[in-house]
Amino acid sequence: MKPLNILIVDDSATMRRFVRRAVQLSDVPVGEVHEAANGREALAVIDAHEVDALFTDINMPVMSGAELLRELERQGRQTPARIVVSTDGSDARRKEMQGLARWYVNKPVRPEVVRDVLSELANALAE
Amino acid sequence: MSSANLPTHLQSDRAALDRALTLVAEESFFAMVDPAPDDLALPGGHLLKARVTFEGGFTGALSCTMPRALAHELTAAFSGASPDEIAVADPAVDDLAGEFTNMVCGRWLTDVAPQHLFSLTHPSVEPAVVPGNGAPRGMLNGQPVWIELTLEC
Numbered sequence: 001m002k003p004l005n006i007l008i009v010d011d012s013a014t015m016r017r018f019v020r021r022a023v024q025l026s027d028v029p030v031g032e033v034h035e036a037a038n039g040r041e042a043l044a045v046i047d048a049h050e051v052d053a054l055f056t057d058i059n060m061p062v063m064s065g066a067e068l069l070r071e072l073e074r075q076g077r078q079t080p081a082r083i084v085v086s087t088d089g090s091d092a093r094r095k096e097m098q099g100l101a102r103w104y105v106n107k108p109v110r111p112e113v114v115r116d117v118l119s120e121l122a123n124a125l126a127e
Numbered sequence: 128m129s130s131a132n133l134p135t136h137l138q139s140d141r142a143a144l145d146r147a148l149t150l151v152a153e154e155s156f157f158a159m160v161d162p163a164p165d166d167l168a169l170p171g172g173h174l175l176k177a178r179v180t181f182e183g184g185f186t187g188a189l190s191c192t193m194p195r196a197l198a199h200e201l202t203a204a205f206s207g208a209s210p211d212e213i214a215v216a217d218p219a220v221d222d223l224a225g226e227f228t229n230m231v232c233g234r235w236l237t238d239v240a241p242q243h244l245f246s247l248t249h250p251s252v253e254p255a256v257v258p259g260n261g262a263p264r265g266m267l268n269g270q271p272v273w274i275e276l277t278l279e280c
Contacts, residue, residue, distance in 0.1 A: 011249055012222055012225065012226045012229070013219065013222055014202065014205060014206070014219055014222045014223045014226050015226050017206055017219075018155075018205055018206065021206070021207055059229075059246060059247045059248075059249075060249075061249055086233070087229055087230050087232065087233020087234060087236075087237075087247070088233050088236065088237060088244075088245060088247075089233070089234070089237040089241075090236065090237050090240065090241045090242065090243065090244065090245075091241045091242055092241070092242055092243055092244045093244055096244065106237075107155070107229075107230050107233060107234075108150070108151050108154040108155030108156075108230055108234075109155070110154060
């Protein structure tokens with residue numbers, strides 16, 4: 001199985017560190033793990049590197065997660081696979097993200113949820 | 128935002144704040160929340176106050192005030208590190224207090240207004256004194272946490 005290259009986008013360094021740790025504990029083969037503090041930084045990473053999975057917060061300064069996902073849609077990019085990680089678990093937000101992200105994970109994030117998402121993605125890519 | 132969007136039960140539904148605090152503490156920080164005792168001795172040392180404002184279905188702000196020592200303890204728990212590995216003055220401790228408040232605010236909004244979209248600001252974190260608004264919301268790992276909620280009506 002090819003290791004997954006991951007990008008974690010969150011304006012909180014603590015949250016990025018937490019997701020990174022959950023990714024590394026997931027038992028899914030992981031290659032490069034990149035970090036970005038907002039959507040604009042994330043676009044630069046995606047342009048410069050091969051990224052398989054993108055974990056993104058929604059509320060961030062400079063460029064929000066929703067703006068990032070819409071920009072990726074506008075560019076017609078099929079990859080990376082998109083996972084929203086947000087404190088906002090409302091029906092309204094989930095509805096807004098439908099079609100923009102494959103998974104929606106609520107904060108507080110449980111490491112087993114990250115593991116399940118990455119396993120599903122790795123299996124899908126292996127098919 | 129106008130008061131027309133403000134759920135009428137919000138001002139009295141303080142239990143929703145307790146649910147949000149408990150969920151965040153237990154699920155992300157493996158910390159237990161207990162009621163504050165009546166005879167609480169105010170903590171020594173520095174306090175941190177983190178504040179998040181939100182706008183959407185209605186508008187307001189939520190802040191959490193806690194001892195820096197607690198934020199330090201939670202930072203270690205969240206990072207899977209030993210407290211000895213992280214300095215008490217490390218900026219990660221301030222960042223953690225902000226993220227903690229962000230999570231409590233997000234869970235509270237999800238609970239009380241699931242049909243509304245909200246934008247939350249990046250948390251501001253600053254040194255604080257013991258809030259003058261009464262008893263702590265609860266005790267996390269034996270240390271007090273105050274939550275202050277203000278709504279624009």
